[in-house]
Amino acid sequence: MTSGLFTSGQPAPSQWASIRSSGVTTVINLRLDEEMAGRDEASEVVSAGMAYRQLDVGGVQEITDANAAQVQAWIDEAPGPVLLHWASGNRAGALLAMVAARNGAPPEEALELGRRGMTSLQEPVRALLDLKMVDTP
DSSP, rough: OOOOOEEEEEOGGHHHHHHHHHOOEEEOSSGGGGGTTOOOHHHHHHHHHHHEEEOOOOOOOOOOHHHHHHHHHHHHHSSSSSEEEEESSHHHHHHHHHHHHOOOOOOHHHHHHHTTTOOHHHHHHHHHHOOOOOOOO
């Protein structure tokens, strides 16, 4: 797994300069255009000195190996740390788990990594990683 990978909810326009000063070189936005409420995030990010990528991930149906492969390709080409975000961080965590699995992390470890950003998508990702539900007392 690539070090220097961060996930978050939606940054405010005023936060891009501090994100850049923390070393982030590339921002990957997983939100749909219609979720951006007219914001031109690409211009905001590029103006702050970072590369910008967008992958439309509308829900669980887009938490796929193909999309994880695209995110991985962007991470691999980034010259430094990457910020992966969505509105709440949920989809970012889900795709992060898929990327970790693609990089050889055992399924439980991949899920744990993604769980840091996931809430409602935890069970679909668990199924994608072929993990069985474990009842805990």
